[in-house]
Amino acid sequence: MLRHTVKRQFNLFSRAKPVREAFLCAHNGVSAAVRISTMNRSNVLNYSTKIPPRLTAESYPNLQRLSEFKKLSSDDLTFFKSILSDSEILQATADEDLAVFNEDWMRKYKGQSKLVLRPKTVNQISQILKYCNDNRLAVVPQGGNTGLVGGSIPVFDEIVLSLTQLNKIRSFDSVSGILKCDAGVILENADSFLAENGYIFPMDLGAKGSCHVGGIVATNAGGLRLLRYGSLHGTVLGLEVVLPDGKILNSMDALRKDNTGYDLKQLFIGSEGTIGVITGVSILAPPRPKAVNVGFLGVGSYEAVQEVFVQAKQELSEILSAFEFMDLKSQTLAKEHLKGVSHPLEDEYPFYVLIETSGSNKEHDDAKLEAFLEKAMENGSVLDGVVAQDETELRNLWEWRESIPESSQAGGGVYKYDVSLPLKELYSLVDAANERLNEKGLSSTSDPTKPVISAIGYGHVGDGNLHLNVAVRAYSKEVEKVLEPFVYEFVSSKHGSISAEHGLGFQKKNYIGYSKNEQEIAMIKELKNLYDPNAILNPYKYV
Amino acid sequence: MLRHTVKRQFNLFSRAKPVREAFLCAHNGVSAAVRISTMNRSNVLNYSTKIPPRLTAESYPNLQRLSEFKKLSSDDLTFFKSILSDSEILQATADEDLAVFNEDWMRKYKGQSKLVLRPKTVNQISQILKYCNDNRLAVVPQGGNTGLVGGSIPVFDEIVLSLTQLNKIRSFDSVSGILKCDAGVILENADSFLAENGYIFPMDLGAKGSCHVGGIVATNAGGLRLLRYGSLHGTVLGLEVVLPDGKILNSMDALRKDNTGYDLKQLFIGSEGTIGVITGVSILAPPRPKAVNVGFLGVGSYEAVQEVFVQAKQELSEILSAFEFMDLKSQTLAKEHLKGVSHPLEDEYPFYVLIETSGSNKEHDDAKLEAFLEKAMENGSVLDGVVAQDETELRNLWEWRESIPESSQAGGGVYKYDVSLPLKELYSLVDAANERLNEKGLSSTSDPTKPVISAIGYGHVGDGNLHLNVAVRAYSKEVEKVLEPFVYEFVSSKHGSISAEHGLGFQKKNYIGYSKNEQEIAMIKELKNLYDPNAILNPYKYV
Ligand SMILES: Cc1cc2nc3c(=O)[nH]c(=O)nc-3n(C[C@H](O)[C@H](O)[C@H](O)COP(=O)(O)OP(=O)(O)OC[C@H]3O[C@@H](n4cnc5c(N)ncnc54)[C@H](O)[C@@H]3O)c2cc1C
Numbered sequence A, B: 001m002l003r004h005t006v007k008r009q010f011n012l013f014s015r016a017k018p019v020r021e022a023f024l025c026a027h028n029g030v031s032a033a034v035r036i037s038t039m040n041r042s043n044v045l046n047y048s049t050k051i052p053p054r055l056t057a058e059s060y061p062n063l064q065r066l067s068e069f070k071k072l073s074s075d076d077l078t079f080f081k082s083i084l085s086d087s088e089i090l091q092a093t094a095d096e097d098l099a100v101f102n103e104d105w106m107r108k109y110k111g112q113s114k115l116v117l118r119p120k121t122v123n124q125i126s127q128i129l130k131y132c133n134d135n136r137l138a139v140v141p142q143g144g145n146t147g148l149v150g151g152s153i154p155v156f157d158e159i160v161l162s163l164t165q166l167n168k169i170r171s172f173d174s175v176s177g178i179l180k181c182d183a184g185v186i187l188e189n190a191d192s193f194l195a196e197n198g199y200i201f202p203m204d205l206g207a208k209g210s211c212h213v214g215g216i217v218a219t220n221a222g223g224l225r226l227l228r229y230g231s232l233h234g235t236v237l238g239l240e241v242v243l244p245d246g247k248i249l250n251s252m253d254a255l256r257k258d259n260t261g262y263d264l265k266q267l268f269i270g271s272e273g274t275i276g277v278i279t280g281v282s283i284l285a286p287p288r289p290k291a292v293n294v295g296f297l298g299v300g301s302y303e304a305v306q307e308v309f310v311q312a313k314q315e316l317s318e319i320l321s322a323f324e325f326m327d328l329k330s331q332t333l334a335k336e337h338l339k340g341v342s343h344p345l346e347d348e349y350p351f352y353v354l355i356e357t358s359g360s361n362k363e364h365d366d367a368k369l370e371a372f373l374e375k376a377m378e379n380g381s382v383l384d385g386v387v388a389q390d391e392t393e394l395r396n397l398w399e400w401r402e403s404i405p406e407s408s409q410a411g412g413g414v415y416k417y418d419v420s421l422p423l424k425e426l427y428s429l430v431d432a433a434n435e436r437l438n439e440k441g442l443s444s445t446s447d448p449t450k451p452v453i454s455a456i457g458y459g460h461v462g463d464g465n466l467h468l469n470v471a472v473r474a475y476s477k478e479v480e481k482v483l484e485p486f487v488y489e490f491v492s493s494k495h496g497s498i499s500a501e502h503g504l505g506f507q508k509k510n511y512i513g514y515s516k517n518e519q520e521i522a523m524i525k526e527l528k529n530l531y532d533p534n535a536i537l538n539p540y541k542y543v
């Protein structure tokens, strides 16, 4: 009886349209993702907030500039002018504070660099680094400056080495799918170029309109296509890297298979600009899928979310390209934020799942998705759902997932944690955080005198990646103390990672011990010391 | 008109059966792959040839044992006996020459070790290595001893550290698909275990009945599923490694995503036992495909092979799991070897392609394959073909690919080269080799006085991996000199790799310069020196 009701409620390809239209009108281009991906075209850096940041040096008064680093002198400028043209050197002046290069996207950090170098060739970068290394000038490599842990901007007066002008596609082989490009090519441009050739960049993220191919490699970004195409450790075939002493490590000619010696390039994937400057990337692009489907499902418990995931892997297997889950609270916040737009599902459910398939044959994919959904409804793991009928509906369903970060910030502020946990325990962190905040009497969705609105959870189930967002009415030391190091300790006790995607940067430098053991940390420091003995690259960060 | 004829010749699902039956009778379990994968069950090591090898020290008289290594003493044995039980220590005696551990699978090399240690715990391995490092005793880590470059056996009197008894599955998470196991688990056992749980090991190779999970990681093996599941650099999530000084690097708890620090484990993938002993592997297993199809196609030119590959990627996309090509000469040899068995295709073609799909829905996969083949016939890139109707036929079609190594050895001997080349130029090496052999008057398929029968080519087009086999009537220094360093120089001039899959080991130690540049080699040596300053691990090999 219940099954039957449920089944009737689930109306494949039917309910979506009216919902979508309302949604589209109200939310044209509001999400962070959209803003970011258009911003680059107009060349205006769009921050996450209008409130300008304080100087990092002021926010962290205990942190001192390292005296072993030389201060910039006129001799240094003379040298840089000898190898770079005027348009490749930006200096701070009375009118120009270089804020665009000194502030991060979140506007949490602000450096004080007086010099930005924007070389156009690898050879120039080699000369710059050699000079800086010989003269103990600290350097921050900067890509699209969209990083979320304060890694891409100076802390004090480090020179910014911007890759923005090293931005050519070098070659593409349409038989093998191997793309070779400069590090400064914007991700969206690389993907558009590949689209013209029937291929796809094996990685996508909200910042694609600004972030660089070199930047995503330097941060080992995860993003939306990881479930389908795997990590950059598998898809990057070769790199060109300028080492701190100016030497060039070049494996750009590497083919898909090469078993001669340690795979050096791997060390630079995720090294966040601390041991070398990535100048070129060779990557294997898969064929672009011809059909994409998105479904949005209501689920009764976190256990059921896991069941749906296993079923999806079994039934959709090779075409499953995203499996995102969201809790009810995240959707409640999103509904408040997207006022007036009706939610894809009429009733409320403890959990929601967004499922995406990408394949080469629309008809087959539709059939697979339908069969999977029918089974999942039948056995009760899915309680309700809609499937997008066209590109617009598809993007709209994604909006209910992608607008969560913004929605959780809308009440005043948000503490964000990007962690990995074993799948079974992924959601337990959200429960634990809410419990703790309630115990301390800090949290209420309705009482405006409480600092915390709620802790919400969502993320990439497929990758064991949870985003814990604690939505607050205002930032407060009290709340921060209740959350930290509690969250890191919780993650560490489950052998999770305190940074699944975003990296260490400045923000998490001191917390690596929660994810890595002593032996690992010792070996990481040893490598840093091996490649950058003067520690000129990205100081005050990472380890 | 031509098109029409061609189309009629191509008879989907029809011609295969009679051919297969004949084939099966004649070739029950003859191929190397089959032998290898059954050999483990009976625990008998099956070599590639019956002719026993000469001592490596005799074949390479210029190579000297390094005097810095201590010779085994009774004190050393006393120590090993204090931490290992009797069954964990094998000593050479008058009756027992430890040949199984001293000879490689190809029987090209033979070491003179007098001591084999087969510990059962990681802790024992840590103690062994610390002792050997402190006492300058050289050690060779050994997995299933199926390596093809002489890396797994001693050159002189090095101690063999065999992982065979460290062979437990540690855990499997059926939601995430994460398998954790000891390094000594045999690949086939790991895969069978996963099969029971609906998952598949993301790697397969002919040696699966003997090679270890740790061994394939140590060699970064490629094999048959690479096209579909990518390289081990993407699928391995964590490792447990004992370093030469006995310290244990453990990242077994790592989840799919963790961006905190350099990805240390990557250095050990493909390190061939030179910087640490892998004791545990955590790997992400994909769901087991429910449907597998195999087609065997006739193609008119190497250009057409490339066209078919691009079409297959576009049309079969996510279900394409193998794309193997073979030249006519390879099939001519195979036909001679498999006397009396009729070839899958009636007529001869300059090239053949074996295509495999693996997906979650048989009906969909059949439809995709049929549509692809029809198109490819229509536009003339494929001239003829058959598709297997059942599991038996499927295996038989694979036999025509897998029997090539044996067939090329059957005339007397074979020089084998396992290289990567840019796809466009993959086959040019075979032409160049044949031309050169003909020029020198060394080659003839019919004249028995010529040393060379023919150079043939086949391999994994999907990975840019060519196997060049030079079939000879007898080994001769003259032929070898014509081929080497010619082949390596040719590969190097096209920026290819002289070892796509098999690694460097002993055989290619001196040739790394053909694949890696000076900077890369310098950094590889630097890392070896960092982790193994006394160079006790796998000496005389790799770099
Ligand atoms: C809206 C939005 C959505 C996001 N979504 C995701 C997501 O889904 N998944 C995810 O993983 N991340 C996400 N991120 C964060 C992500 O890390 C960055 O967007 C991106 O990977 C960084 O690229 P970038 O070119 O902007 O690098 P930057 O921010 O400029 O730099 C990041 C770090 O890399 C270093 N670096 C940059 N370029 C180089 C180079 N060429 N050589 C050496 N070092 C270099 C810098 O020194 C710095 O430490 C998101 C960010 C935003 C703003």
Ligand SMILES: Cc1cc2nc3c(=O)[nH]c(=O)nc-3n(C[C@H](O)[C@H](O)[C@H](O)COP(=O)(O)OP(=O)(O)OC[C@H]3O[C@@H](n4cnc5c(N)ncnc54)[C@H](O)[C@@H]3O)c2cc1C
Binding pocket: B032, B033, B036, B105, B140, B141, B142, B143, B144, B145, B146, B147, B148, B151, B152, B153, B163, B183, B204, B205, B206, B207, B210, B211, B212, B213, B214, B215, B216, B217, B218, B219, B220, B221, B222, B223, B224, B272, B273, B274, B276, B277, B278, B279, B501, B502, B505, B538
């Ligand atoms: C019939 C046949 C087919 C093959 N097909 C393929 C193929 O398709 N693709 C491919 O890539 N290769 C193939 N190979 C070769 C391949 O490299 C090996 O079969 C396999 O990867 C080695 O595993 P093993 O456990 O036998 O390692 P071994 O042969 O024992 O060792 C190989 C190397 O790894 C080191 N090693 C082994 N275990 C460890 C450990 N636990 N820690 C540290 N170092 C270790 C050894 O010191 C040695 O240097 C094939 C071999 C055969 C005989």
